[in-house]
Amino acid sequence: MRILVTGGAGYLGSVIVEELLKHKHEVTVLDNLKFNQLSLLSYTSNKRFKFVYGDVTDKKLLKRLCDGVDVVIPLAAVVGFPACSKDPELAEKLNYQQIVDVAESVSEIVPNSYVEFAEGAEPDKRSYRVDFSKIKSSLPSFHPIWTVRKGADELYKAYIDYGMKMELLEGPMFRRVKHLQKLLEKGQVDSSLKWKK
Numbered sequence: 001m002r003i004l005v006t007g008g009a010g011y012l013g014s015v016i017v018e019e020l021l022k023h024k025h026e027v028t029v030l031d032n033l034k035f036n037q038l039s040l041l042s043y044t045s046n047k048r049f050k051f052v053y054g055d056v057t058d059k060k061l062l063k064r065l066c067d068g069v070d071v072v073i074p075l076a077a078v079v080g081f082p083a084c085s086k087d088p089e090l091a092e093k094l095n096y097q098q099i100v101d102v103a104e105s106v107s108e109i110v111p112n113s114y115v116e117f118a119e120g121a122e123p124d125k126r127s128y129r130v131d132f133s134k135i136k137s138s139l140p141s142f143h144p145i146w147t148v149r150k151g152a153d154e155l156y157k158a159y160i161d162y163g164m165k166m167e168l169l170e171g172p173m174f175r176r177v178k179h180l181q182k183l184l185e186k187g188q189v190d191s192s193l194k195w196k197k
Contacts, residue, residue, distance in 0.1 A: 002026045004069045006056045007076030014039035015133075016073060021046055023143065030054055030065055031076070057093055071147045 008017050008029030014037070020027045021043060028050045029040060043049040054061045056076040066072060077095050078084050084091035135142060158164075183189045190196055 001071060002028075002069045003071045003073060004028045004030065004065050005073045005075060006030045006062075007074070009033055009037040009040050010035075010075060010079075011039075013073075013075045016075070017043065017049070019136075021048060024048065026050075028052060028065060028069070030056060030062070032056075057097070071149075 003020055003025050005013050005017055005020075005027060006029075007013050008027075009031040013029065013031070017027055017029060017040060026048045027043075030052045031037075031040075032055045033053065040049075040051060044051065052061070052065060056062060056074075078087060078091040084095070180189070180193060184191075184193075188196060
């Protein structure tokens with residue numbers, strides 16, 4: 001499998017790159033080495049490893065690198081609240097834009113779909129990076145096969161198979177706040193959201 005890892009020279013990226021190479025994947029890392037990391041130096045002689053010095057915000061470069069890969073692992077990010085607070089513009093550019101790119105991938109898979117953000121929505125400047133070391137130690141033979149593209153495709157097929165309509169997705173089952181507001185207006189629940197008898 002051909003895999004692009006953005007931000008691959010960071011702590012999590014270097015661990016993932018090592019595992020991917022062990023499993024004979026072709027790995028390209030895009031990183032700007034902002035912290036002068038040397039974690040990938042030992043892989044430079046590996047024929048399945050390629051390092052590209054650059055920035056994930058360079059859309060032309062990113063598009064060129066994405067062409068022909070099977071999976072993109074987006075790890076380029078500003079990590080932690082202090083770092084995000086110090087440079088919120090960069091945090092938004094890196095952390096939020098990655099989600100936009102994923103949403104755009106979904107729109108390429110699902111016909112007649114489009115990307116839409118909730119009115120007034122804005123990026124969450126907190127970091128939600130996850131440490132996957134526990135799964136590695138608990139399930140050493142586990143190898144994920146799921147990707148964003150496969151997940152979007154699977155969800156789309158499930159929606160088609162089960163005949164899900166937009167009315168259901170926009171209904172009370174998936175819009176809890178609106179549903180609660182209606183229950184309040186009708187007097188079915190009190191101000192603490194408990195059912196009235």
